[in-house]
Amino acid sequence: MTATGPSGDELLRLLGALANPHRLRIVAALRAERAYVSQLARELGISRALLQLHLRKLEAAGLVSAALELSEDGKAMKFYEVKPFLVELSPDTIAAAAPTLSTPAPGDEGERS
Template identity: 60%
Template sequence: MRIVAALMEGRNYVSALARQIGMGRPLLHMHLQRLEAAGLVVGTLELAEDGKAMKYFEVAPFFYELSPHVIARAAATITETADRTAKEEAK
C-alpha cells in the first residue's frame, strides 16, 4: 500500500522510490515486480542522459472490491507462490 501511495504522487524509479518510502531496493524491486504482474503498477524502461537504463514505475488505473472472499483467494495465491519458490530453491 505504501508503494502505491507513493506512486500516486507521480512516477518514480526504484532507487528514488526506495529512499522515499524507506525500503531496500531488492525488497522494493520484488514488490514492484509482483504489483506489475498483478496489473496494479506499470513499469517502463527509459535511458537517462548518461545512457544508464532506468525503470520507472507508475500506478495503473484499477479498482478492486475488497471482501473476505477476495482476501481468501489472494491468500491462496501467496501460499502457492511461496510453495513454488521453496521448491525451486531446493533444487
C-alpha cells in the same frame, strides 16, 4: 477482470498483492507520480532488492507498470507507475468470484456425482 467484477483468481491476486504494508506504501507513493527504483527506495526507506520484489508482485497483479528509459547520461532507468484500478469488495463480489476459483475447495477433489 470482467464487466461484473474480477474472477476468483484475479481477486486473490489483487488482494494478495495489496496485503502487505510495503506494497500499500508503494502504491500510495506512485499515485502521486511515477518513480524509478532508486528514487522510490530512498523515499520509502527500504532496500532496492526488497522494493523490486514488491514491485514484481504489484506488476504481476496488474497494479503497476514499468518502462525502461535512458537518462541524460545514458543510464538505463526503470520507471514504475500505478495503473488505475477500482475493485469493489462486498459479499456479492466475493460470491460472484468464488465459483470461478481455479483451486478446488477442500473436500471437492474426491467428491463423486
